[in-house]
Amino acid sequence: MDEFLNTTINGLSSGGIYALGAIGLSLVYGILKLVNFAHGDFITLGGYVAFAINVSAGMPLAVAFLGALAAVAALGLVLEFTIWAPMRRRGAGVMQLLLLSIGLAFVLRNLILFEWGGDDRTLDVDQFQVWTLFGDVTITAIQVTVIVTAGVVLVLVATMLRVTLIGKTMRALSDSFDLAEVSGVNTRRVVIYTWLLAGSLAGLAGVLAAIYTTLTPNTGWFLLLPIFAAVVLGGIGNAYGALVGGITLGLVQEWSTMFVRPTYKEAIGFLVLILVLIVRPQGIFGQARTV
Amino acid sequence: MDPLLAFGFWAFVLTFAGIYATFVLGLQLEVGDTGLINFGHVAFMAIGAYTMGLLVTNDVTIWVAIPLAVAAAAAGGLLLGLPTLRLRADYFAITTIAAGEILRITIQNEEGTTGGTQGLRSASGPWRDANNQILDFFEGIGVELDRRVPLLVIVWLTAVLVGLLLVYLARSPWRRVLRAVRENEEAAAAAGKPVFSYKLQALAFGSAIAGLAGVLYTLFSTTLFPENFEPIFTFVGFAILILGGIGSYFGVVVGSIVIAFIVSGTRFLDFPLDSDKVAALRFVVIGLIIMGMMAFRPQGLFGKKEELYLDD
Numbered sequence: 001m002d003e004f005l006n007t008t009i010n011g012l013s014s015g016g017i018y019a020l021g022a023i024g025l026s027l028v029y030g031i032l033k034l035v036n037f038a039h040g041d042f043i044t045l046g047g048y049v050a051f052a053i054n055v056s057a058g059m060p061l062a063v064a065f066l067g068a069l070a071a072v073a074a075l076g077l078v079l080e081f082t083i084w085a086p087m088r089r090r091g092a093g094v095m096q097l098l099l100l101s102i103g104l105a106f107v108l109r110n111l112i113l114f115e116w117g118g119d120d121r122t123l124d125v126d127q128f129q130v131w132t133l134f135g136d137v138t139i140t141a142i143q144v145t146v147i148v149t150a151g152v153v154l155v156l157v158a159t160m161l162r163v164t165l166i167g168k169t170m171r172a173l174s175d176s177f178d179l180a181e182v183s184g185v186n187t188r189r190v191v192i193y194t195w196l197l198a199g200s201l202a203g204l205a206g207v208l209a210a211i212y213t214t215l216t217p218n219t220g221w222f223l224l225l226p227i228f229a230a231v232v233l234g235g236i237g238n239a240y241g242a243l244v245g246g247i248t249l250g251l252v253q254e255w256s257t258m259f260v261r262p263t264y265k266e267a268i269g270f271l272v273l274i275l276v277l278i279v280r281p282q283g284i285f286g287q288a289r290t291v
Numbered sequence: 292m293d294p295l296l297a298f299g300f301w302a303f304v305l306t307f308a309g310i311y312a313t314f315v316l317g318l319q320l321e322v323g324d325t326g327l328i329n330f331g332h333v334a335f336m337a338i339g340a341y342t343m344g345l346l347v348t349n350d351v352t353i354w355v356a357i358p359l360a361v362a363a364a365a366a367g368g369l370l371l372g373l374p375t376l377r378l379r380a381d382y383f384a385i386t387t388i389a390a391g392e393i394l395r396i397t398i399q400n401e402e403g404t405t406g407g408t409q410g411l412r413s414a415s416g417p418w419r420d421a422n423n424q425i426l427d428f429f430e431g432i433g434v435e436l437d438r439r440v441p442l443l444v445i446v447w448l449t450a451v452l453v454g455l456l457l458v459y460l461a462r463s464p465w466r467r468v469l470r471a472v473r474e475n476e477e478a479a480a481a482a483g484k485p486v487f488s489y490k491l492q493a494l495a496f497g498s499a500i501a502g503l504a505g506v507l508y509t510l511f512s513t514t515l516f517p518e519n520f521e522p523i524f525t526f527v528g529f530a531i532l533i534l535g536g537i538g539s540y541f542g543v544v545v546g547s548i549v550i551a552f553i554v555s556g557t558r559f560l561d562f563p564l565d566s567d568k569v570a571a572l573r574f575v576v577i578g579l580i581i582m583g584m585m586a587f588r589p590q591g592l593f594g595k596k597e598e599l600y601l602d603d
Contacts, residue, residue, distance in 0.1 A: 035381050087586065094381055095328055099533065100585040102526055106578025113571040225392060228385050267396040270389035277382050278374050 002136040007254040013143045013212055015250020016150025020205035021223060022230035022242035023157060024198025030174030030237020031194050033094055034084060037101040039202060040224030041108035046072045046206025047215045048116050054123050061125065065149075068203040076199030077192065079104070085191075105221070113217040120214040123207070146208050153204060154243055157197070161239050166193050174237040226253070226266070229273035235283025245284070300559060302439035308551035309446035310507045315531045315543045316453050317500030323538040323594075324466060325493040326473035328380055330525055331371070331387030334394045335364040335498035337520035339505025341398060341405060344414030344515050353417050357506050364502020368495040376490045388522055399517040410514035418442075418510040446507050453500055454540050469493055527554070530577050533584045536594025545592065553577060
């Protein structure tokens with residue numbers, strides 16, 4: 001039982017990070033038909049901006065959070081205006097945009113490597129504070145930070161998507177871009193908000209990943225495939241699905257360590273991805289239509 | 292750099308390029324001819340390399356090990372294709388990369404068999420002996436060869452033979468059906484072609500070629516490590532494919548040489564920067580090549596625009 005609770009705490013921590021990454025990836029995929037392989041490197045950039053603010057400049061962690069969010073959201077917007085919008089105007093296909101995003105991922109990841117080097121980095125957080133809840137169940141200060149931050153933001157985003165007009169329009173666009181456009185939705189505005197949301201959530205995921213593990217130029221790239229798995233699990237384009245998919249995936253990966261070697265837990269995540277795509281490609285929450 | 296060292300260096304770069312050329316020819320058959328975006332191609336190279344390595348280190352002669360390694364890679368292609376080839380193109384792409392990672396993580400974890408992160412050692416031992424015999428033979432007839440030359444010749448001979456086989460097949464009814472599948476799956480099916488079976492054949496054949504590249508890689512490197520088979524290897528393959536041109540076999544050869552030059556050939560240039568930073572810049576250049584080609588010339592240097600199908 002204690003082992004189950006401990007792995008659950010681990011799973012909620014990594015699952016929260018996956019969920020933050022997955023919401024943006026899924027919305028961009030659904031709304032812009034862009035399978036963004038550079039999304040992982042957005043996450044990495046968030047981590048390094050936080051590192052620059054928190055460690056290099058010695059400012060508080062809260063400032064680092066805000067700086068990372070703003071920087072990655074700005075990057076999302078700049079890339080939309082310089083690359084994605086012009087490419088869409090020229091009628092680029094899904095695979096063409098996908099391959100382009102792979103090139104972009106190479107560029108971002110290696111510019112980060114160029115700027116900050118390949119060494120492991122950590123943020124200025126208390127690495128050693130551990131509390132025993134009861135029995136052998138423990139939680140670290142880092143896990144509390146990650147779970148609480150991710151939890152609060154995820155609830156806010158879910159509420160935003162459900163209640164506000166912009167949230168509803170985003171979901172409508174992800175459902176059917178053309179239908180939303182003929183219904184009079186200002187799609188340009190929604191696209192901008194989508195990138196702001198996707199970028200800031202990726203930035204946040206990057207800061208939390210830098211707190212939870214160590215930061216290298218590959219941090220986001222290694223997170224990308226589990227995040228894809230979370231997106232697929234929740235149904236592509238479905239933001240709630242991505243949220244639940246991320247947390248589910250984190251839990252499944254950590255629970256699996258009770259039965260197989262912990263070094264296999266990434267493979268378990270990929271196995272879930274493949275099985276869902278084969279058995280239920282519309283995801284657990286999606287409806288069978290455009291698959 | 293003195294000339295002898297320089298020769299060894301360029302032999303290394305060109306051997307690497309030749310292995311990549313074979314690898315990407317398999318990718319070309321899948322992506323260019325059939326329209327299958329396979330991001331897990333490196334997994335089949337890993338199957339070829341590790342099958343070869345494990346057989347050879349267990350005293351199987353290389354003449355038995357090579358066909359078995361290629362067959363194992365082809366079987367892997369069939370195994371992956373059966374459940375996944377019905378998926379949409381983007382889903383298929385994500386599935387293949389996930390499958391490749393599962394294989395790599397398994398190789399990394401089963402260190403009892405594969406050596407894990409410590410690597411699979413002395414897989415190239417039998418080749419070193421054979422290489423010495425070849426060198427001795429040439430010395431016997433009065434020709435002094437650098438010890439890297441035989442492999443360089445074998446690697447490029449393989450790439451050229453595979454390329455010629457594909458060009459020969461390009462004139463066959465088989466490849467005409469593949470292209471029909473790529474351009475309009477429904478129409479091919481309506482014309483009574485078993486589309487799924489053709490896709491499966493292309494994936495198995497492409498995987499076999501990747502397996503062959505894996506065999507060459509085993510001869511080339513003294514130790515096999517799981518991290519040699521990370522997804523980045525496939526993506527560099529895609530950079531070659533995109534630069535040379537999707538659909539062009541000749542483009543693969545040119546692309547391999549250019550990209551191998553950027554990745555390892557630029558080491559002789561003296562940059563006033565740390566080696567880490569130079570390594571990063573090399574991959575920035577590769578990323579920019581992919582982006583620029585996709586934005587401005589998606590058919591690559593030698594591809595034909597009317598033959599390019601990237602719209603899913």
